[in-house]
Amino acid sequence: MYTFIRRVRRIVLFTLLAALLPAVGNAQAIASNFQELRFRVEPGDTIYITDRSNRETAAEIVELSRSALTVRISGEPRALAEQDVRRIRQRLPDPLWTGALIGVGIGAGLGTAVASISDSCSSDGGAACWAPVVAYASISAGVGLGIDALIKGRKVIYEAPDSKVARWLLSPMVSGTTKGALIRVLF
Helix, strand or coil: CHHHHHHHHHHHHHHHHHHHCCCCCCCCCCECCHHHHCCCCCCCCEEEEEECCCCEEEEEEEEECCCEEEEEECCEEEEEEHHHEEEEEEEEECCHHHHHHHHHHHHHHHHHHHHHHCHHHHHCCCHHHHHHHHHHHHHHHHHHHHHHHHCEEEEEEEECHHHCCCEEEEEEEECCCCEEEEEEEEC
16 A cells, blocks of 8 residues: 555656646747737737837737737827837736646645545555545646636737847957956847
């Protein structure tokens, strides 16, 4: 029976570690021009536009062409050229599977803890050991799924190529008597 509990604990530990590792996603890259942005949004979508003076405004898309974006801000239509826009963000939902996976890991851990302290699991084994693990994992997966369904965040969907913030470069500096590093900050 002890080996069964050790096996369940290993499975739960593996599940928790897998849930905590960064997932490889197939997220779309951030658009760098209005041509690419046309595949990400459509008329009627609400977006958050950051202009060249770093002021963010909520707007509704009216029309988007290769070089211009027509939006409605406070009921007034406004045409924006690509060079007027620094960043566009949109409220997008969080992937549901992440919450379910985290919920399964937490629930399986709780279920294993309950099963390991249960007298019936240590004496009988079988369903008495698996039932709490499956029950807690199922309930927690549902809770995690529900929480993820409620989460929406503003994600960057467009960023002008020249609006990147500062970046730095590090390069070695070696001469006859000097050794060091050269750090360059680019704006």
